[in-house]
Amino acid sequence: MATRVRPRNKRCAVIGGSGFLGRHLVEKLLDRGYSVSVFDICPSCEVPGVTFHRGDLCDKQALLSALKDVSLVFHCASPAPGSDNRSLFERVNIQGTRTVIEACIEVGVQRLVLTSSASVVFEGTDIKNGSEDLPYAKKPIDYYTKTKIEQEKLVLNACDKEKGFLTVAIRPHGIFGPRDPQLVPILVDTARRGKMKFIIGDGTNLVDFTFVENVVHGHILAAERLRPDSPICGKPYHITNDEPVRFWDFMSEVLVGLGYDPPRYHLPYILVYGLALLLWLLAVILRPLVSFKPTFTPMRVALAGTHHYYSCERAKQDMGYKPLVSLKEGIACTVQSYPHLQKGD
Ligand SMILES: NC(=O)C1=CN([C@@H]2O[C@H](COP(=O)(O)OP(=O)(O)OC[C@H]3O[C@@H](n4cnc5c(N)ncnc54)[C@H](O)[C@@H]3O)[C@@H](O)[C@H]2O)C=CC1
Numbered sequence: 001m002a003t004r005v006r007p008r009n010k011r012c013a014v015i016g017g018s019g020f021l022g023r024h025l026v027e028k029l030l031d032r033g034y035s036v037s038v039f040d041i042c043p044s045c046e047v048p049g050v051t052f053h054r055g056d057l058c059d060k061q062a063l064l065s066a067l068k069d070v071s072l073v074f075h076c077a078s079p080a081p082g083s084d085n086r087s088l089f090e091r092v093n094i095q096g097t098r099t100v101i102e103a104c105i106e107v108g109v110q111r112l113v114l115t116s117s118a119s120v121v122f123e124g125t126d127i128k129n130g131s132e133d134l135p136y137a138k139k140p141i142d143y144y145t146k147t148k149i150e151q152e153k154l155v156l157n158a159c160d161k162e163k164g165f166l167t168v169a170i171r172p173h174g175i176f177g178p179r180d181p182q183l184v185p186i187l188v189d190t191a192r193r194g195k196m197k198f199i200i201g202d203g204t205n206l207v208d209f210t211f212v213e214n215v216v217h218g219h220i221l222a223a224e225r226l227r228p229d230s231p232i233c234g235k236p237y238h239i240t241n242d243e244p245v246r247f248w249d250f251m252s253e254v255l256v257g258l259g260y261d262p263p264r265y266h267l268p269y270i271l272v273y274g275l276a277l278l279l280w281l282l283a284v285i286l287r288p289l290v291s292f293k294p295t296f297t298p299m300r301v302a303l304a305g306t307h308h309y310y311s312c313e314r315a316k317q318d319m320g321y322k323p324l325v326s327l328k329e330g331i332a333c334t335v336q337s338y339p340h341l342q343k344g345d
């Protein structure tokens with residue numbers, strides 16, 4: 001069978017395409033008629049029709065050969081936020097992103113879409129309907145976020161209309177959906193260990209959880225609107241479900257959907273945060289002797305006990321963004337996709 005040669009603007013690469021978001025993005029791009037290459041350090045992207053390049057994004061030579069003939073690059077690779085390997089975050093998110101930009105420019109890539117994070121402005125205190133005008137966090141909640149800030153700055157500053165290299169950053173928040181390795185599995189693991197009985201704070205704090213297909217939609221809209229005359233060049237955009245929800249209602253709905261009891265008893269936020277901080281300090285001090293990873297890290301407690309939801313008005317205005325899947329539909333689809341995490345299995 002003859003292979004169809006696609007125009008260059010329909011040839012793209014997804015760096016981090018084996019991951020949770022990356023793989024959903026790859027599947028949608030194929031549906032939309034793109035030819036897709038995946039570049040990832042992990043070889044698990046077995047999507048038919050995709051050219052897979054295994055490599056580390058810090059390796060420029062490997063990137064140069066993977067990005068040859070590609071006009072559009074999505075960069076959604078990152079070490080997992082739960083890792084406490086600072087030098088890995090630094091190497092991949094900062095130095096590696098610099099290498100991605102250099103490689104894109106060298107091979108003539110025209111558009112680069114970065115997956116950033118809404119958390120780049122979060123300092124652990126309430127954010128209600130935050131816009132993209134909020135300043136970057138001076139005290140980011142963890143080292144992962146610190147390097148996401150630097151990464152976003154690098155990509156947005158590299159936007160150069162004269163050189164024909166256009167960039168944009170998408171800032172999702174709390175991505176969930178089928179195959180998510182993080183949110184639902186951590187929640188279920190906590191419930192299975194009998195630790196999901198307590199609500200931190202009064203339980204009224206509103207948060208954004210964003211269904212993965214909406215995040216993918218935001219990325220593709222951004223890529224397709226990224227032209228020299230577009231207002232989106234060199235800018236960050238929040239992409240959310242546009243339905244802030246009580247953190248504990250969301251967690252309860254997922255837990256109940258999977259057959260677990262929802263948390264019932266309230267604990268003061270400041271008490272849990274203090275305990276989490278203490279445990280985290282202990283884990284650091286005792287690391288040479290014993291290794292343990294507390295479930296309730298200060299970062300998770302801050303995310304579970306404060307308001308953090310963001311406006312996506314700018315994405316609506318500048319790129320015609322609108323969530324395609326409601327929170328209710330997203331939760332139903334997610335719960336259904338995890339039969340092995342149902343209680344009793
Ligand atoms: N999951 C979430 O709630 C949110 C995620 N994000 C961002 O979205 C992006 C995707 O996240 P997920 O899909 O959740 O993570 P993931 O861990 O499922 O996927 C990340 C992918 O990057 C790859 N990767 C890591 N280091 C690499 C390297 N040195 N070279 C090549 N590939 C490498 C991994 O192998 C993995 O396939 C990340 O940039 C993350 O910071 C932003 C906001 C929220």
Ligand SMILES: CC(C)CCC[C@@H](C)[C@H]1CC[C@H]2C3=C(CC[C@]12C)[C@@]1(C)CCC(=O)C[C@@H]1CC3
Binds near residue numbers: 190
């Ligand atoms: C044990 C429970 C109190 C909490 C379980 C759920 C959490 C694992 C998740 C709730 C909010 C999530 C979140 C992220 C990771 C998973 C949660 C902490 C991110 C840190 C992922 C990377 C980002 O860029 C920001 C996300 C914010 C929300």
